[in-house]
Amino acid sequence: MRRRQFIAAGLSTLAAGMAHAQSSGFANWIAGFRGRARAAGISDRTFAAAFANVRYLSDSVERDRNQAEFTRPLADYMATAASDARVSNGREMMRRYAGALTGIDQRYGVEPHVITAVWGMESNYGQRRGDVPLIATLATLAYDGRRGRFFEQQLIAALRILQNGDVTPQNMTGSWAGAMGHTQFIPTSYEAYAVDFTGDGRRDIWADDPSDALASTAAYLRRFGWRRGQPWGVEVRLPRGFDYSQSARAVTRSPANWARQGVRDVDGAPVRNFGNASLATPTGAGGPAFLLFRNYDVISRYNNAEAYIIGVGHLSDRIRGLGPLAANWPANERQLRRSERRELQQRLTSAGFSTQGVDGRIGPNSRAAIRAYQRSQGLVPDGHASLELLARLR
Ligand SMILES: [Ca+2]
Numbered sequence: 561m562r563r564r565q566f567i568a569a570g571l572s573t574l575a576a577g578m579a580h581a582q583s584s585g586f587a588n589w590i591a592g593f594r595g596r597a598r599a600a601g602i603s604d605r606t607f608a609a610a611f612a613n614v615r616y617l618s619d620s621v622e623r624d625r626n627q628a629e630f631t632r633p634l635a636d637y638m639a640t641a642a643s644d645a646r647v648s649n650g651r652e653m654m655r656r657y658a659g660a661l662t663g664i665d666q667r668y669g670v671e672p673h674v675i676t677a678v679w680g681m682e683s684n685y686g687q688r689r690g691d692v693p694l695i696a697t698l699a700t701l702a703y704d705g706r707r708g709r710f711f712e713q714q715l716i717a718a719l720r721i722l723q724n725g726d727v728t729p730q731n732m733t734g735s736w737a738g739a740m741g742h743t744q745f746i747p748t749s750y751e752a753y754a755v756d757f758t759g760d761g762r763r764d765i766w767a768d769d770p771s772d773a774l775a776s777t778a779a780y781l782r783r784f785g786w787r788r789g790q791p792w793g794v795e796v797r798l799p800r801g802f803d804y805s806q807s808a809r810a811v812t813r814s815p816a817n818w819a820r821q822g823v824r825d826v827d828g829a830p831v832r833n834f835g836n837a838s839l840a841t842p843t844g845a846g847g848p849a850f851l852l853f854r855n856y857d858v859i860s861r862y863n864n865a866e867a868y869i870i871g872v873g874h875l876s877d878r879i880r881g882l883g884p885l886a887a888n889w890p891a892n893e894r895q896l897r898r899s900e901r902r903e904l905q906q907r908l909t910s911a912g913f914s915t916q917g918v919d920g921r922i923g924p925n926s927r928a929a930i931r932a933y934q935r936s937q938g939l940v941p942d943g944h945a946s947l948e949l950l951a952r953l954r
Pocket of ligand 1: 756757758759760761762763764772
């Protein structure tokens with residue numbers, strides 16, 4: 561018992577010593593950074609106010625180092641992304657902020673249900689804007705160094721925002737990774753795209769009133785080419801014997817061309833001509849299929865993860881009154897880890913179905929190898945990398 565106490569005491573002394581070393585290292589870093597901030601045009605007054613209460617945030621470093629790979633089953637992710645509560649709250653928010661959203665639509669040409677869906681995905685309609693002091697977390701992560709350059713660039717941008725008077729240091733909060741406000745802009749995106757919609761001279765994406773944040777999101781989407789009236793995607797059904805080599809973002813055809821190959825909407829009608837589209841089957845033959853339009857790529861500029869883009873798109877459809885998807889996502893099929901994707905590539909290649917390299921990324925070559933292997937096994941050759949396929953190869 562005594563010995564244990566001794567160890568505990570020793571450890572806490574050690575921890576205190578480490579914390580002290582860390583805080584003096586951090587203080588030295590801030591002193592050095594001050595010169596770089598000055599060179600970037602940050603006044604001493606702005607700097608002093610911004611750093612007045614800054615301390616090292618070990619939580620931010622831990623979170624940055626322990627980011628889990630995204631392996632959640634799409635079924636779970638989508639159930640959260642467009643849950644009944646999020647859909648009904650979205651409809652309620654669209655009514656509550658109808659005035660602002662209509663004005664934003666008129667100015668930027670992005671429909672209210674789309675902006676509302678991004679808002680719902682990013683902060684659950686403002687409920688999770690993030691309450692981490694922004695300068696402290698960015699300074700901590702810049703000092704920590706794992707992605708130091710990126711975070712120092714964000715820190716300088718955050719200081720410029722303060723200097724510009726858009727927000728006070730006290731109100732400048734966000735996520736541990738520096739995403740701010742209702743629609744989670746990082747500082748450099750804020751500088752490039754945030755707008756003052758309310759006309760008070762400040763681009764305030766942190767306030768309870770979401771108008772500036774929602775307009776900023778619309779401005780961002782418009783900047784990357786949002787086409788008003790074009791859906792992000794449309795759920796479709798595929799004919800029996802469909803050639804899945806066509807299910808690739810690089811293969812685009814007109815909806816009429818897809819229809820001639822038997823690709824129809826879930827009611828059996830040809831998809832309307834919203835422009836050229838590619839076909840996506842995120843979970844292979846055993847799940848929903850979509851024709852994706854150019855607006856899909858525009859949403860990808862917000863967050864380039866397939867699950868996120870489809871989540872925003874589908875939530876926007878539900879908010880504007882469309883029903884759930886006709887097809888179900890496969891239950892319990894989690895996504896492969898990078899190590900598993902590499903193993904799949906190795907095993908396919910050793911089995912004589914070369915993936916043209918082992919990089920853990922399932923691209924056109926890997927999908928072609930998977931389809932060839934599936935054909936050899938009498939499976940539906942959908943080219944989908946799944947745990948089941950990996951298990952079969954083991
Ligand atoms: Ca404003």
